[in-house]
Amino acid sequence: MALSNSNSSTSRIYYGWWIVLAAFLNLFFVVGILFYGFPVFYPYFVESLGFTRAQVTQGFLLGFLFAGLPFGILAGTIIDRIGARVVILAGVGLVGLPLLLMGMMSHFWQFEILCVVEVIGYVLAGPIANQVLIAKWFSRRRGRAMGYAYLGLGLGGVAAPTLVNFLARSLGWRHGLELLGTFILLVLFPIGIWVTRSSPEESGVNAESFREEALPLENSLSSTTSSAAISQAVRSAAFWLLIAGSTLAIGAIGAVIQHLILFLKDAGYSATAASQYSTILLTASLGGRVVVGYLADRFRKSYLMALFYFFIGASVFLLAYPHSPAVLCGFAILFGFSMGADYMLIPLVTAECFGTAALGKLLALIIMGYSIGQWAAPWFVGKMFDAQHSYDLAWRIVAILGMAGAAAIFAIPTSLRTRSD
Secondary structure, three states: HHHHHHOOOOOOOOOOOHHHHHHHHHHHHHHHHHHHEEEEHHHHHHHHOOOOHHHHHHHHHHHHHHHHHHHHHHHHOOOOHHOHHHHHHHHHHHHHHHHHHHOOOOOHHHHHHHHHHHHHHHHHHOHHHHHHHHHHHHHHHHHHHHHHHHHHHHHHHHHHHHHHHHHHHHOOOOHHHHHHHHHHHHHHHHHHHHHOOHHHHHHHHHHHHHHHHHOOOOOOOOOHHHHHHHHHHHHHHHHHHHHHHHHHHHHHHHHHHHHHHHHHHHHOOOOHHHHHHHHHHHHHHHHHHHHHHHHHHOOOOHHHHHHHHHHHHHHHHHHOOOHHHHHHHHHHHHHHHOOOOOOHHHHHHHHHHHHOOHHHHOOOOHHHHHHHHHHHHHHHHHOOOOHHOOHHHHHHHHHHHHHHHHHHHHOOOHHHOOOOO
């Protein structure tokens, strides 16, 4: 029996949990493997192709600057009108194919073009669509469902450094990229076709099951039209504080994730040892995702976001002591656990403040905003390293940016917050 028919009146499992599984797998591959595993290839690009530290992160930065925002808005519009499923399927193709082609690249301009296409795929099949999926299917238990789905991102991140390092060492970095691209296509296309459904209405879910999950009135904007909800949101201080805080804090996360392995290799660690510290960091993020998912259903979500963003920034100061394994482990655990709250709290705070009437478009604007920071910060850190041949000053700046992001989130006006679902 097809999964789409498994939500009959006799089914005991709410079909939304199958949607959580689909989002889990999407985030595992599109974000977990791509975002956290791709930096393992950077040393090979530097050594084999002669790229600089700034260049290895420049491709994704250009992608988000020139393609991320328009395609993010387009994705948000399509999601709000016809649902997330078609958007995810298109994105999967645009994530897998560039990885296949990267195995044949030999020039920097080829890398840049493929990174731009990769960014478009990431925008379509990554956080925006999957966050809206969860928000559409869950209300009362949205924080918990988001936490379970984002375990996929965390587990993908945990597996990615070790997996990519193994593939690159065993098969060569070119074949490693080709194998990753092939596997993403073979796994996520069937999931998108046979499992993913954009909304309870599309799947014909049992009405009684959905009523058990839904709330009578989510928040002050849930009954407004999409255009009115967007207009009201973008005129509020909360919207811009959310974008500013997320951009700064996730910029700090991006800088650390994209440069950590290069930084540790400069400090004398082997590629395998550097990947192990990255794995510790990403394993700790799993605990953060689970814990935050439960806390978000009980406490003010913006306060939780501010707290964890502060820990993200403060922990970066520990990178001043790279030759101490104990300090590095402490950094990896604190930073990783706090990072576990990063993406999943953003849709929860957005829905808490502005409702779900135009959640796709609002998340597109917010995610495209913070994605610029997510890739501009690594590029900036790379430029600083190329100029100074040291990460010391760059890490201090990154730490301050993270804590400034926490302050912006904490400043969101309480009058715009709604009660927890």
